[in-house]
Amino acid sequence: MSYANWKAQKKRSAGFLWQDIKRNKTCYGFLAPYAIIFFTFYVIPVCVSIYLSFTYYNVLQPARFLGLNNYINLLLADDIFLTAVKNTFLIAAITGPIGYIMAFLFAWLIHELPRGIRAFAVLIFYAPTISGQVYVMWALIFSGDALGYANAWLTKLGVIDTPVLWLTNPEYMMGVVLLVTLWLSLGAGFLSFVAGLNTIPSDQYEAGYVDGIKNRWQELWYITLPNMKSMLMFGAVMAITQTFNTADVTMSLCGFPSTDYAARTVVTHLIDYGSYRFEMGYASAIATVLFLSMFLCNKFIQKALARLGT
């Protein structure tokens, strides 16, 4: 049944709504197992967390209601939070779009390869994400002493004569973080593009040849992209959540806390308050602000993607 129909019916009376629910009881049956688990372990915790953001809560004593105080402190009085927002925004604005475009571009180029070597190519490009912890290797590469690979090679080439403190000097930290985040950006979105390219019906491409599509770029724009809309949407949301949630990379590379908080992100700020200072109310306020900014960003991208291929 179409949405417009349903809307019109809903206006007419609540009795129709009940009939509608009854008619769709198979749908609710299919949804039920997911819905029950989802409400218990995702919806309720999110609601509790949003409530806690208006309180002072240190886990041991009962929560004390504070009104908007957490938010006021966070936005007006917390200087480190400003650094964190600046860094997170930098990471999201640079690695988000570049990583997203790279993910699609490489998935598409790999799809152009003969089938036999595709699986191998996907493996190479997905290698950074396949084991959660390989990025720790970058800490050895950018280690600050002369034994670090980057320092040793640059010294050998004569570019530098003293080792660079890649991960402790605020000047270089964010550069390294950006590089490693970009390296990690072919994740969930990339794999969904790889899978999505396989679901485009081949008769559409055949019809394209007949209709005179001349090269791979025209084919990309007129056939591939419009067919990939829902995967592109998925990839975009994953890119947003991944970049806005950057924390593990900065923590394991630059230390926690990093020198002068130079590599602090919103989520490391949150972990600091939540797991070390036990100010869960404040941490929840950070989470809520972070979530709201992701939500707005998501709405904006949804609008942009709706125009694709038109």
Place this chain on the structure above:
Amino acid sequence: MKKIKAGRQPNRSVGGDVGVAIVLILFGCFFAFPLVFAINNSIKPLNELFVFPPKLFVKNPTSDNFSDLFLLMSKSGVVTFSRYVFNSLFITIVGTAGHIMVASMAAYVLAKYRFPGSRLFFNMVTIALMFSGYVLAIPNYLIMAKLGWVDTYLAIIIPAFAMPMGLFLMKQFMESSIPDVLIEAAKIDGAKEGLIFFKIVMPLVKPATLTLMIFSIQALWNNVATTYIYSEEKKTLPFALKTVAAGGVARTGVSAATTVFVMIVPLVTFIFSQSNIVETMASSGIKE
């Protein structure tokens, strides 16, 4: 319609193909680099790990780091090594199977039907996806305690069934790659929803299911599970390995071996699923 020759597509230039190959090889090196690095480090003898200037490739490969790792693991006390492996395998297999089933069923009705509350529900899932997991840990712990699930595998497995990312992925794929006419045709032929789901919908989204399997196995296999599990005999492999690897500079080789060892399961499932992803023919044979 003219039959398209297998192999070369007619509208591709040779120059373009060479360009694609060059771009892929260049970037491939960048993405594969730390993997190569990790594998090489794990088979380097101690003197090569600390040589100056550092070398990327190993000269005299050795399996010492791995044998040290197994020796340390077998000495570590109360619980045998195989127990940790079993725990992690159990969580991963049950969690992944349940997740694919539960999320696909929900995704199917959300993608293909409009019923009161369906849009609202889907919006809630995307919202949950964006909410930082760190602050949810404490409310979640309280819920687990109420249910009496603390220190049981249920606390890890059941929430994994409803990971928002899985539903989102499946819903997007079902929306775009299952033609409505196919479902309607099956209904006219008298097929029940359950039959349609298993016999028509699931085979058509096989690439998505295989992809979801990778995500789920990665998440569950790497689960350190220290929040809800405190009995030693229920702890997971990544946790056990982490304690061994965190032994400082002397364990550099062992910790490289650990990284490689943990990678095996995701790597094998990845290769399996990627080589099984082939084009599905969702709309062939249908004339609208």
